[in-house]
Amino acid sequence: MSRLENRIALVTGAAQGIGYAIAEKLGREGAVVYGADVNLAGMEKSAEELRQKGLKANAVELNVSDRSSCEKAVAAIIAKEGRVELLVNNAGITRDGLLMRMKPEEWDAVIAVNLTGAFTLTQIATKAMISQRFGRIVNVASVVGLMGNPGQANYVASKAGLIGFTKVVARELAGRNITCNAVAPGFIATAMTEKLDDRQKEAMLSVVPMKRPGTPEDVAKAVCFLLSEEASYITGQTISVNGGMYM
Numbered sequence: 001m002s003r004l005e006n007r008i009a010l011v012t013g014a015a016q017g018i019g020y021a022i023a024e025k026l027g028r029e030g031a032v033v034y035g036a037d038v039n040l041a042g043m044e045k046s047a048e049e050l051r052q053k054g055l056k057a058n059a060v061e062l063n064v065s066d067r068s069s070c071e072k073a074v075a076a077i078i079a080k081e082g083r084v085e086l087l088v089n090n091a092g093i094t095r096d097g098l099l100m101r102m103k104p105e106e107w108d109a110v111i112a113v114n115l116t117g118a119f120t121l122t123q124i125a126t127k128a129m130i131s132q133r134f135g136r137i138v139n140v141a142s143v144v145g146l147m148g149n150p151g152q153a154n155y156v157a158s159k160a161g162l163i164g165f166t167k168v169v170a171r172e173l174a175g176r177n178i179t180c181n182a183v184a185p186g187f188i189a190t191a192m193t194e195k196l197d198d199r200q201k202e203a204m205l206s207v208v209p210m211k212r213p214g215t216p217e218d219v220a221k222a223v224c225f226l227l228s229e230e231a232s233y234i235t236g237q238t239i240s241v242n243g244g245m246y247m
C-alpha cells in the first residue's frame with residue numbers, strides 16, 4: 001500500500017512549481033489530491049495533467065487571502081469526500097523591495113497571502129480534523145525565514161511568521177492527533193528562479209555547499225514524509241531543504 005493511500009489532501013498554490021510537484025508526489029503516494037490556486041484555468045490544466053498520469057487530482061479555485069473563498073473550498077471538499085486529512089499551505093507571492101522603498105500595500109499583500117492565508121485555511125480545515133481526530137499539516141516556509149534576506153522584508157517576515165505559527169498549531173493540536181510541521185526550501189529551480197540572470201544564479205549557488213539548486217521534487221519528498229505515518233511522532237519542526245545553504 002502507498003504511504004498516503006486514499007488520504008484526502010488539499011494543496012494550495014498547486015498550479016505550478018513546488019505546489020504542482022507536491023500535488024504530484026502526494027498523488028503518486030495514493031492520496032486524493034485537491035489542488036487549489038487563485039488561477040483556476042491554470043489549476044484545471046495542471047489537474048488534467050496529473051489525471052493523465054493516472055493520479056486522483058481535482059482542481060479548486062481558492063484565494064487564500066479571502067476567508068469566504070477558503071470556507072467555500074474546504075466545504076466543497078468535505079461535501080464530496082466527507083473529510084479533509086492533509087493540508088499543505090504552499091501558496092505564496094513576492095513583492096520585493098528595499099525596506100525604505102517598500103509600499104505599505106506591498107507589505108500587506110505578501111502578509112495576506114503567505115501568512116494570513118495559511119492561518120485562515122488552517123483554522124478552517126482543522127475544525128474538520130479535530131472532529132476526525134486526525135490531521136497532518138505542512139507549511140511551506142523558506143530559508144530566508146531563517147536567515148533573512150535584503151530586499152524582502154515582507155516575504156521574510158511572512159515566512160518567519162509561518163515557522164512560528166507552525167509551532168503554535170503543533171502545540172495546540174497535538175492532543176487531537178494532528179501534527180503541524182514546516183519545510184524551508186532554499187534555492188529551488190523553478191520558473192521564478194529561471195528569470196534570474198547568470199550572475200544572480202552564480203551568486204546564489206556560491207553559498208550552497210552542494211553547488212546546485214534543489215528541485216521542486218526535493219521539496220515534495222520532504223512534504224510527503226511529514227504527511228505520512230513515518231512522521232507521526234514529529235510535530236512543530238522545520239525541515240530545511242536547502243543543500244546546506246543555511247545550517
